[in-house]
Amino acid sequence: MSENNESDNPLARRNFLKDSVKMAGGVLLTSALSGKAGAWTLSNDPIKIALIGCGSRGAGAVLNALSANSNAVLVAMADVFKDKLDDTYATLLKVNRIKNFVKVPENQKYVGFDAYEKAIACADVVLLVTPPAFRPSHFEAAVKAGKHVFMEKPLASDAPGIRQILETGKEATRKNLKVVVGLQNRYDPGYKEMVKKLQEGAIGRIVSATDYYLIGPVTTSPRMAGQSEMEFQMRNWRYFNWLWAGSPAGLQIHNTDIVNWVKGAYPIRAQGMGGRSSLNGPDHGDIFDHFYIEYEYADGTKLNSQIRHISGTWNKGGATFLGATGSASLQGGIKNVKGEQIWRNPNKDSENAYQIEHNVLFAAIRNNTPLNDTEWGAKSTMTTILGRMAVHSGKMVEWNEALNSKLTLMPEKFAWDAEPPVKPDKDGNYPVPIPGLSQVL
Missing domain, CATH: 3.40.50.720 (NAD(P)-binding Rossmann-like Domain)
Incomplete structure (x- = not known):
């Protein structure tokens, strides 16, 4: 695949x-x-x-x-x-x-x-x-x-x-x-320099962070005559949580990982909201197309994570930080509380x-x-899974209970004749998580 x-x-x-x-x-x-x-x-x-x-x-x-x-x-x-x-x-x-x-x-x-x-x-x-x-x-x-x-x-x-x-x-x-x-x-020279400066206190104690992954819709592959359900889901893997892990993992993980990197830590809990406003009917799987997740770190810092993949909407990406003495992002650089520039990324034309x-x-x-x-790759992935769990359930979910969850999204085996973990009803619609009802642990 x-x-x-x-x-x-x-x-x-x-x-x-x-x-x-x-x-x-x-x-x-x-x-x-x-x-x-x-x-x-x-x-x-x-x-x-x-x-x-x-x-x-x-x-x-x-x-x-x-x-x-x-x-x-x-x-x-x-x-x-x-x-x-x-x-x-x-x-x-x-x-x-x-x-x-x-x-x-x-x-x-x-x-x-x-x-x-x-x-x-x-x-x-x-x-x-x-x-x-x-x-x-x-x-x-x-x-x-x-x-x-x-x-x-x-x-x-x-x-x-x-x-x-x-x-x-x-x-x-x-x-x-x-x-x-x-x-x-993690290997980008600009990010490495910015993270080092933030960890050295360039904007004082970090109070909060916000990351954005706001884009258009993810691609689809039309259902073909004679296609098995497993093949359809495999060809449209971004539309199924068991295959994609959801858009907090599939998209926002890059920016969430930057925040974890700056903090040198991972969130201890998360809560949030989301749903489907552009996805409906057959062939659109069981994913949400928008999320807002509030992560909390042990020192009280909050990460507010915004994700959306809907046609015709405003696009934005990246992570921003607010500290006691200034603010920072890779795109805007580091500024003091007066808004004065104290650092800009000097590596914009550096190697890919x-x-x-x-x-x-x-x-x-x-x-x-x-x-x-x-x-750190696994724990940043787990951060995004924690966020998805919180939004799908509509509950505050703790890191330890999420990481230790026995609930698997996987099929019993990977094979063309295996039953996918989610299947459409008689009208072709898939069961979608319902906050307040869906079990995630």
Whole structure:
């Protein structure tokens, strides 16, 4: 199953082929790799990469990975849909800068729910770029096989998945495997500088923060004649909470993670409201199209999170901070209480953060330096799941009870003949969470 993020962020997401030129200046890491006992080692052999999930984001991840190390080759691809795999393979071959490093024979193009296992076996580094429902099992399989991992956000759709991710992350550390999570703002020079200044007290004690992810509608794939219910949901994964984790995770996680990063902490509780104002009738799944979430941190700081993906509405993105002596955002810079500018992002034209995160991953492999983003990636994903739980239930939900929830959104098995966790009624409508009635714990 592929993850396509075209509508994910109007401010940051990019057309894959258009931006391939922008990333042409990525740092090329060229040297032999070696590791300690128990870690993956490589001398001068090519670094073999496998792509799991062949959407546009998967194609972008391959471009970044191949640009990060001139000794790397793509040797295997996997997706549940053959058309997605074929389209992405054809797209990669059109990029002159990397086409000679795309060496995927027909017998290593794997299709099906077990395709990921076969692709993992072919590679040294695995790119996990499917919808989040599959991340826990795919990550576990990659680490069990001793592979380094790049995995896209979000990292799971429910609390049991997050706990599985956290345990697998610990095993990755024990095996000296390198793991990068696709919350690329953590690698962006501008964000790194701003966060450092805020943590050093540039605006005093942070009183509150607000983050925004206000965009147009997410894309849909029409229901086709003869299509099974599982296939329809898989092709429209953003419309189903079990596959997407909801828009707090699928969209806003980037900005919420920035707030967690600045705070050096995660919320202790959340409450909020939301619903569906543009989604109705058959084919629109069970997601909400707007959220307002109030998160509370242990020191009393509040994060107010606004999310909307509705056609014809005002768009805005990013995170803003209000402190005792000023305010801050990456776009507006840092200002004192008089509104005077005391810092602006000097890195606006710096290297693309999507590229930097892959440069860092391959540098850590080459130099055998510790690198594992799993814990903060999982906990920022859990933050967004906490927010979704609060809104769907209409209740105040505590972090600990959310993280320890046994309620799973997953089907009993991933297969074409498996029953999806949610099914339409006789009119084609799906059951939608009802605040005050829906159980989330």
